[in-house]
Amino acid sequence: RLGELRDHAQRMIDDVRRISRGLRPIYLEEAGLMSALERLALETDELSAQRTPPVRVTFECVGDIIRQEPEVELALFRIAQEAVANALRHAEARQARIVLSGTPGALILTVTDDGRGFDVSQPGNPDGLGIFSIRERASAIGATVDVNSAPGAGARVQVALGLGRSSG
16 A cells, blocks of 8 residues: 555656646757757657557657747747647547748747547637637737637647747
């Protein structure tokens, strides 16, 4: 019984550490958005492997990614977190994909899933607060948001940021 309690306590400690890392991800500050998104995909994929059915979460980087101001990178990271969380919580998805694309004039974050989709014209779908939060974060950094989905067709959240705000 003591061994079970010790294992349970260790799982709780691990969960608290994971949550606190997510609140202020050090790897975002140290290594940038690309590395932080890669780690988000990896950690989410590992955690979802315990679900039935598991959700496969992948990350891809396309083009040249220029470091942005810390608040811009944090906003994009939080948008990706919310979009992936929506895919896991609401979409009944089997796969979610995070893509970060850099072009000479823009930085584009796209999160897609193969879940059940939703009608974007209906208020409150899928998680009205989640989509609202994504739109608010994007607006705060001057980015545009495009949410595409239809019942049975998965979902795509795309955030485009015009560049010219780089910080190294």
